[in-house]
Amino acid sequence: MKNPVAAAPGSLAAGKRSYQRLCEKCHGPEGHGDGTAVTEKQPPDLTDATWEFGSTDGELFAAVHDGTSPDMEGYKERMTDTEIWNVVNYVRSLASK
Numbered sequence: 001m002k003n004p005v006a007a008a009p010g011s012l013a014a015g016k017r018s019y020q021r022l023c024e025k026c027h028g029p030e031g032h033g034d035g036t037a038v039t040e041k042q043p044p045d046l047t048d049a050t051w052e053f054g055s056t057d058g059e060l061f062a063a064v065h066d067g068t069s070p071d072m073e074g075y076k077e078r079m080t081d082t083e084i085w086n087v088v089n090y091v092r093s094l095a096s097k
Helices: 009-022 057-066 081-095
Strands: none
Touching: 009 081, 057 081
């Protein structure tokens, strides 16, 4: 699946807001998997080069949309597709820092 949303500043800013609201509690403020809501299984580090659920933008979209496990719920009921694509763009920007 091709990302239909350009990784422009507006998308990155919107993605960051959604990330802070819904993802940061587990994945941490910088995406290192060190959020305050981590209970048992450590969330993946979103800044490294090894991603089990996100080697492509489409895979990352599916992980956010549908979830990956009981620990990583899907957000299709809470976010629009465009909001998820914005998060994809933002998360990709974390990995490039």
